[in-house]
Amino acid sequence: FKGKRAFQEAALEQLEEILIEADVGVATTREIIDSLQEKINKEPSLSGSALKEHVKDHILSLLQVGREAATQLPSDALQVVLVVGVNGSGKTTTIAKMAYQLKEEGKKALLCAADTFRAAAIEQLEIWAERVGVGVVKGKSGSDPAAVVFDAIRAAIARGMDFLIIDTAGRLHTKRNLMNELEKIRRIIGREVTGAPQEVLLVLDAMTGQNGISQAEEFLKFSGVTGVVLAKLDGTAKGGVAVAIARSFGLPIKYVGVGEGLDDLLEFSPPEFVEALFS
Amino acid sequence: RLTERLEQVFKRLRGYGKLKEHHIDEALRQIRVVLLEADVNFKVVKEFIAKVKEKSLGERVLESFTPTQQVVKIVRDELIELLGGEKSDLIFSSKAPSILMLVGLQGSGKTTTAGKLGKWLRKRNHSPLLVSTDVHRPAAQEQLKVVAEESGLPVFSDNSSSPLKVCFNSVKIAKREGYDVVVVDTAGRMHVNKELMDELSILKKEIQPTEVLFVADAMTGQDAVRSAKVFNESLDLTGIILTKLDGDARGGAALSIKSVTEKPIKFIGVGERYDDLEPFYPERIVSRILG
Ligand SMILES: Nc1nc2c(ncn2[C@@H]2O[C@H](COP(=O)(O)OP(=O)(O)OP(=O)(O)O)[C@@H](O)[C@H]2O)c(=O)[nH]1
Ligand SMILES: Nc1nc2c(ncn2[C@@H]2O[C@H](COP(=O)(O)OP(=O)(O)OP(=O)(O)O)[C@@H](O)[C@H]2O)c(=O)[nH]1
Ligand SMILES: [Mg+2]
Ligand SMILES: [Mg+2]
Secondary structure, eight states: OHHHHHHHHHHHHHHHHHHHHTTOOHHHHHHHHHHHHHHHHHOTTOOHHHHHHHHHHHHHHHHTTTOGGGSOOOOSSOEEEEEEOSTTSSHHHHHHHHHHHHHHTTOOEEEEEEOOSSTTHHHHHHHHHHHHTOEEEOOOTTSOHHHHHHHHHHHHHHTTOSEEEEEEOOOOTTOHHHHHHHHHHHHHHHHHSTTOOSEEEEEEETTBOTHHHHHHHHHHHHTOOSEEEEEOTTSSOOOTHHHHHHHHHOOOEEEEEOSSSTTOEEEOOHHHHHHHHTO | OHHHHHHHHHHHHHTTSSOOGGGHHHHHHHHHHHHHHTTOOHHHHHHHHHHHHHHHHHTTGGGOSOHHHHHHHHHHHHHHHHHOOSOOOOOOOSSSOEEEEEEOSTTSSHHHHHHHHHHHHHHTTOOEEEEEOOOSSTTHHHHHHHHHHHTTOOEEOOOOSOHHHHHHHHHHHHHHHTOOEEEEEOOOOOTTOHHHHHHHHHHHHHHOOSEEEEEEETTBOTTHHHHHHHHHHHHOOSEEEEEOTTSSOOOTHHHHHHHHHOOOEEEEEOSSSTTOEEEOOHHHHHHHHTO
16 A cells, blocks of 8 residues: 555656646646645545546646637627737747738738837838738837827728737836836727727747746736737747646637747647647 | 745744754755746756755754754855856957857847847957848848847848858958957757757858857746757857846746756846846846745
């Protein structure tokens, strides 16, 4: 009997290591392992593979959060998608991929180059827009991003667009003035289109550690966030911080980025994600 | 924070009278949590805790009147030693131009750092030339042009589709125009992309840089050891630059990357402007990691 206990302890340690190394984080991992320990106390004969299945189910239930809201009602209003996140996470490239997908679905999309700060940010989005075959509204480099957003909304409505996707400058969530700027952009969107932005996507680099949690917290406060895009999942990082974010804020992962090409954006699949955590 | 956590532990332990060796494990558990929450790699933490345990028992902290201070000092000193060590100046060639190559994952901050490094070099009376070998990312060449313009530096770019050709041409220009350092910006890439990693090692072999600097994002989590290990095995890095430390990422990736590559962290990026580059001081990042 002692052998069984030692074996289970080893199994729990192994599972804990997998979760921590996947960036799930100490707190969320502890919650999962504690609940697993309770199961073991009730059913002392659980096998190693049964324990693993329980962990997978637990994570799946955490990831189910917010997914009921995923079915959007058809609307005649302009659908405004605001894309936010810290520097270099993959926002601009993700927008190109989304525009490509919308075009494939026969939707009319317009892009807004509201990153007026970073070197060649506007040019980067322009090249993508040209490759996809969608229009882009831009302003002068260094101009007020809120003004560009305003112009883009007016243009999208005038041209009868279905979707307007807004690219914003990368910003660290600790920079109050930059977060205020984002809040202002959100206000303007809401003022010009009722109920907009209908989607605010936080693009998160899959290799992000526990800092992802404070990123989600701050962007939720200033721009609002309706979903997470986990970019660069084609590396070796597991993106486990997204589980901690789901648990802390009830934020669903909506898409995953798996490469630098236009078709490298997939709808998030919780079972596939969980399988990959353990591979 | 580590001090508060340890104070609670030792306060509780005081009730047990004479402490046994295993009582130190309670304190070690707290150190482990602090490091994991700071994104230090799981296996790196394991090795680190073993070292701290050995030192703590050796210094008989369980018999000390101030065990918290003693353990915190052991942890801090051990971290500083792991992160510091050899002097981390840039290496130059005796025969100009010296070539500094910037490599790393997508979006880590290489192109921006190229501008920062160029400005840093010019302040120290060097004559740097920026070069972009990124023929893949949309507007990458344009981005480095703007970076160069905004930091008042010369930049070489040609529409040659080969990173190797661009590099050779830039070295020709440097020799002709008297630039003594060429800062080579490369395209971001995944360490698991064999073709792109091979491209980079061929580039290194051909242009023989005196510096191959791995530009890494300070908010990187557990994956930091994996990417750093592959880049190091493939290129034999000469140094690390940790970016975006102007945020609130604890920066445990610094310890992970240092311990798996054993290469010096030479600079940190602390903002988006071209003055936002600082030399790396272990003490500062240790305070961040320990909360
Ligand atoms: N491998 C891989 N690379 C990606 C993915 N998404 C984006 N990238 C790359 O990551 C780098 C940064 O992407 P950007 O789209 O410029 O990121 P950003 O968030 O707009 O950056 P800033 O505007 O500077 O904050 C580029 O080299 C992209 O090609 C992905 O899913 N996989
Ligand atoms: N806050 C902050 N932002 C930084 C720092 N270094 C770079 N950035 C930002 O990070 C984003 C990505 O920087 P880039 O220089 O384009 O990164 P890169 O490694 O060249 O990207 P790829 O070429 O696509 O691999 C940009 O928004 C930069 O302004 C830093 O130290 N602090
Ligand atoms: Mg961008
Ligand atoms: Mg670049």
